[in-house]
Amino acid sequence: MSTISAKALRRSMQNFLPSLAPVRFVAEDGTPEKPPPGYRAPDDALLREAYRRMVLGRRFDTQASALTKQGRLAVYPSSRGQEACQIAAALVLREDDWLFPTYRDSVALVARGVDPVEVLTLLRGDWHCGYDPMAIRVAPQCTPLATQVVHAVGMAEAMRRKGEEGVAMALIGDGGTSEGDFHEALNFAAVFASPVVFFVQNNKYAISVPLARQSAAPTLAYKGVGYGVRSEQVDGNDPVAVLSVLTVAVEHARAGRGPFLVEAHTYRMDAHTNADDATRYRDAAEVERWRAADPLDRLETYLRARAVLTDDDIEADRSDAESLAADLRARMNIAHEGDPLELFDHVFAEPTPQLREQRALLAAEFTAQED
Amino acid sequence: MSTISAKALRRSMQNFLPSLAPVRFVAEDGTPEKPPPGYRAPDDALLREAYRRMVLGRRFDTQASALTKQGRLAVYPSSRGQEACQIAAALVLREDDWLFPTYRDSVALVARGVDPVEVLTLLRGDWHCGYDPMAIRVAPQCTPLATQVVHAVGMAEAMRRKGEEGVAMALIGDGGTSEGDFHEALNFAAVFASPVVFFVQNNKYAISVPLARQSAAPTLAYKGVGYGVRSEQVDGNDPVAVLSVLTVAVEHARAGRGPFLVEAHTYRMDAHTNADDATRYRDAAEVERWRAADPLDRLETYLRARAVLTDDDIEADRSDAESLAADLRARMNIAHEGDPLELFDHVFAEPTPQLREQRALLAAEFTAQED
Amino acid sequence: MATVTMAQALNTALRDALTADERVLVFGEDVGPLGGVFRITDGLTRDFGEQRCFDTPLAEAGIVGLAVGMAMGGFRPVVEMQFDAFAYPAFEQIASHVAKSRNRTRGRVSLPMVIRIPYAGGIGGVEHHCDSSEAYYAHTPGLKVVTPATVEDAYWLLRDAIDDPDPVVFLEPKKLYWSKQDTDFATRHAPPFGRAIVRREGSDATLVTYGPSVPVALEAAEVAARDGRGLEVVDLRTLVPFDDETVAASVRRTGRCVVIQEAQGFAGVGAEIAARVQERCFHSLAAPVLRVAGFDIPYPPPKLEHAHLPGVDRVLDAVDRLQFDDVPDVRHLIVGAA
Amino acid sequence: MATVTMAQALNTALRDALTADERVLVFGEDVGPLGGVFRITDGLTRDFGEQRCFDTPLAEAGIVGLAVGMAMGGFRPVVEMQFDAFAYPAFEQIASHVAKSRNRTRGRVSLPMVIRIPYAGGIGGVEHHCDSSEAYYAHTPGLKVVTPATVEDAYWLLRDAIDDPDPVVFLEPKKLYWSKQDTDFATRHAPPFGRAIVRREGSDATLVTYGPSVPVALEAAEVAARDGRGLEVVDLRTLVPFDDETVAASVRRTGRCVVIQEAQGFAGVGAEIAARVQERCFHSLAAPVLRVAGFDIPYPPPKLEHAHLPGVDRVLDAVDRLQFDDVPDVRHLIVGAA
Ligand SMILES: Cc1ncc(C[n+]2csc(CCOP(=O)(O)OP(=O)(O)O)c2C)c(N)n1
Ligand SMILES: Cc1ncc(C[n+]2csc(CCOP(=O)(O)OP(=O)(O)O)c2C)c(N)n1
Ligand SMILES: [Mg+2]
């Protein structure tokens, strides 16, 4: 009856299934590998730029971690080790595309062009996200897991329905894929054929919980199949591969061919946040093994071998990175409290009478204290 | 790195993927078909029993629908056309297994042995499910979509952890698979290797919304793949096939090999409930087409051809069905109001002081009215 | 002027909003060809097309989350939750995003959207179909919460809600869907969004209520009037923002107050009203503010609704008790939510 | 006797419950090897094994739903929601199943389970990590709602909650995790579950509060005492069941009452308390019951917590205002939740 035919089913399955091995262009030692068909290497200029952003990104990340020790940030979730993913996510998007990041994606935001201080606004203890999401087309970094993924579908639908060409990219972690909202987002996007890319950074841990306790799927990329969403897996520490696969994904979505799910196999080198103690749940040896897969080293070797990157380039990038860090330190060292009375200003467009009363009350308290 | 090998991936995929066409033993015209390997036909005695239960089940269903017209039921969601699924779900379970049904699965409950009047207790306007779920191992029929599926996983885990051999079967509709709880249930079950069977009755509609608006997956059976859950699709109007596949699924779960997802392709012949008007969203022609796939007719032809079913048998089943209906009418015609004061009794094990006060207040009102 | 039901008024409001503002979109479960289980969206897909009114898969968190993204993208989504209890799966999206977006972006990402929820009881519904969930939303800062009690208010408050720059939880009293009024929507008589209204004047006591309980209060006032007692009835219309002025002015005048709500009493909106009234009008009060509310039990089944719902008798009973001393006697306590 | 933190007391309570009753199970996110983000489950997996304390995938509805099934299957699950706002995805499971199962099975399927939630603020947490969500649960019939304020109560109330035949939402005030008390758990001094306790006696006014605000109330009472004013402090301990007797007895004695809560004021538990107190003690009251609550705003960021949280000054201020007339003057209104 209305059941799909076996032939059609086999064909449609082939459309959804990811590669059997993660897509890879560059081996861990930096030597080239043959990628599967359908993927092109990004051009050298883009790779050069990616390298630069990765160097800046990593410096930003270590600086932010350092700032937590000085109490300048309330908390910081580092993405060290995930730079290939972070940078690629930003670089494959156009200005009119949208990014829906999580708390761990600060480096992607910096790469997208958000002022680093604004990126850290929430984490330094303000109640708002710092930047103007509408202006730069980056949603506020999202903490409630997987909730942002549905927003990305909504934004993709908004763009599609307005006849715009934009694509929305939703970032999510391996753990986040367990949440119901992830499922609802994939299903909606598939049914509406929304121009959205779901980019899973599988960094192997959700705080302390390892992937094996999070999912029994062969790989997370297989999560697309049950929705009819085209899926792919990629070596998340190979910047060339991540750029290549995400480019295909974004083009697929932009061409109106529906959503695309990408799983990047990567690793969270640091603890979950500065407040976490990763030795309680994982071996130092495991972390060491992943050090050999460092995405910066890998790209450096690869680009040097192709003579796209010189010692001078590297020197220049490092120096830019130091400037970024110095600037960040300087600007973050200015203590910032915020005006308590502003707390009432953005609850509604117009404060309710009750909020006006409460504001007046707080103002009166301050006046009394000053007296 | 910790990524699964391509070979292992291919192998593991084969474990999860459903058949390319729905498993079928009997064609629509009642003639036998060759099923895919791995599935055995149930023995004749079971098929004979299944036929009997289907006849009883259908009569129960039409009687319940009729009772709504007389105002004896608040609402009734009919499962006419889905008898193969309803009966098989009950018959493949042992006494110590658990069933987690939805509002549409009254016929499965009757087949499981729940007193028909108790099955209809909630629907006739009582606030409780009528039967004792613990005694008969059937959870209260569940209305909030997909929520029961997680409970089934919990029960399966409870049995597994107590070293019992029971299996939990969760029933769910095609629409319900879109809810986040469905996803969380499948994922939990896969990670814990829980002895649970997820049985999706894909009756093509969620109230008015057709399957195509619910999912873009090639078939709903593919939803298991992304969790590493073994999956199968079956012709849901072929009682022989449904019994066969569900038997495999239950055995798989009971053997400790983890959860199993079965999608049955079937059809909701009636409107969503008596209160719904299905002509607003579907053609009479479509319904007519499905009439040809009637599961009772199909099993009857099949069993007659095999000489397992005689005219006398059919006569006897019909007469039993009429008795069931008459008994139901008689017992449902006794008006039943319930004692309002009992409303306070089961909120907590011991009513709080506040509930005691409220109970006293209501009792006082009644006394005042009597005066 | 024509006789219009509340259901029709809501349908007309959606039509007029879809016509007036092309950013308005309607979506949810069964809102397309079926027209919604209560037919509030009847004909919208036919008349405005699939693009403006469409069905989604079944997933309430998904529906609200989708609306968040679409509102960020410039649309004004009006989503329907099929029933009160079926909005609970969306609670995280509502509490952590819908309510907070403006604030956590310092005003840059506002989310003008309306979440329509048929709510409360009185229609013989089975479990999960009769919850009065207003307190969950009213307690969440950043949400406006509205519930109309008349056909005209249904139309105008829904129009206001759709035009509002903030997210609005729009609670439609199911049992009033078929209530009727002679009206047209050419000229507005309804007071502004955010203002309560005195539906009936009286000088002996004030009944403060909203949504499904407004007709109950009016009927109680009618009965009381026959006994020579003048009850003033205040219909809140919007629970957030709350109109302290109208409520307090009335209670200061009458000196007595009974709050009526269908929802279970404990920590409900009625508790807030009682607390506010005594805070503001303590020295004008001749008696404690009493509440008539649903009991603190899960919503009862159809045949026992009558025992649970705050009805005219219970309201009049509470009024009768508005001037006692405070001996701890059970007759003394709030009716229904003691 | 040893010096014990509240975090240790909770850990000990879980250990003792796991030892005493083999049906008790602990699960949630990161509760295994990590010991929970607040280390409340520290060492449980090591000492009781994977079978008794284990990590789940990230899915709060899944965790609560799993607990429902396991409770039906004879276990007594104690689940942890990682933070207050991260329990919202489980809201449907909690409101539609956990709270209602006993009722909708006429007592046959009870769900003895505990949902532990670190809640409220005062620890400099970022957004979604500081919500005071007690009203959502307290308003839902069928849930017991508990929040300890002392180390001893943390231990005994958690033991009580685990032994309770009904589902209990157990709210742990984050900022008190590191509070200390000299105690051992060999003999019980804590009053029974369901009873409030007078933590300090006084005759001029009653402060009614719970959880994280109890120490604030006690400090305020200490300061007031220096000024010769005797404030009685009532710690509710369980919000549901609510101990009317203790509260009303105290207010009848003192004639004045201030209610303190961290949560945003509108339709919160404080509203319920204020409403109940004036219902029961109206003629004993010399002044309106005032509330000191959080503002009706999303929880503010770390550096501005101080402006939001009901502190000693605001409590004393409210006490100072306990005897005025009812001119509509802003100083008159409840502090923080006007
Ligand atoms: C709904 C919800 N539940 C729990 C949390 C607490 N939490 C914050 S991060 C995290 C782990 C997420 O892991 P993953 O998705 O793999 O992302 P990663 O942190 O590794 O980037 C958890 C449990 C949350 N933020 N939201
Ligand atoms: C969480 C939730 N949302 C909405 C509903 C209202 N509702 C009841 S049945 C139904 C359709 C379900 O369709 P499906 O899962 O296919 O099951 P069927 O009715 O076809 O058996 C809907 C939307 C509900 N019960 N629960
Ligand atoms: Mg991770």
Ligand SMILES: [Mg+2]
């Ligand atoms: Mg269906």
